[in-house]
Amino acid sequence: MLQCGAWENAKSYFKFENWWLDIEGFNDKIKGWWNSFSFIGKPDYVLVAKLKALKEKLKEWSKTAQGNLGTQKQNVLKQLAELEDIQENRTLRPEEITSKTTLISEFEDVAKREEIAWRQRSRAVWLEQGDRNTNFFHRTANAHRRMNTISKLKVRRKFD
Numbered sequence: 001m002l003q004c005g006a007w008e009n010a011k012s013y014f015k016f017e018n019w020w021l022d023i024e025g026f027n028d029k030i031k032g033w034w035n036s037f038s039f040i041g042k043p044d045y046v047l048v049a050k051l052k053a054l055k056e057k058l059k060e061w062s063k064t065a066q067g068n069l070g071t072q073k074q075n076v077l078k079q080l081a082e083l084e085d086i087q088e089n090r091t092l093r094p095e096e097i098t099s100k101t102t103l104i105s106e107f108e109d110v111a112k113r114e115e116i117a118w119r120q121r122s123r124a125v126w127l128e129q130g131d132r133n134t135n136f137f138h139r140t141a142n143a144h145r146r147m148n149t150i151s152k153l154k155v156r157r158k159f160d
Contacts, residue, residue: 017120072106080107
C-alpha cells in the first residue's frame, strides 16, 4: 500500500509579462491602482507596501480575460468557429464579414503577444540555467574569434 503525505500547493512567484504593456489602457490602470494605495510610514516602507499591493492587483488582473492570453485566444477562436459554422450554411452578411476580419486581426495580436511571452520565458530559462550554458557560449565566442582573426597579412611596398 502506498501512503503519501499531504499535497501542498506551491506558491507561484510573480511574473510581469512584457506583453501587458501593449494593452490599451494598461498604464492608466497601473497609475490608478498606484495612486489608490495609501500607506503610512517611512518612505521605504511605503514603497515596499505599494509594490506588494500592486503585485496583488496585477495577479488578480492577470486571471481576467484581458490579462490572460489563453482566455483571449480561446474567446477569439470560439467566435471565429461560430462564424465559420454560419458561413458553411449561408453567406455572411456585411457586418459578419467585418466581425470576422476584426477577429482575425485580434487573433494575430494575441499570437504576437504569445510570441513575446514565450520569448520572455525563454530568456528566464537561460538565466536560471546560468553556468550550464557556458560551454555553448565559449564555443560560440571562440568561433567568432576564429572568424575575426587575420591569418595572413601581405604588405606591399611601393617604391617611389
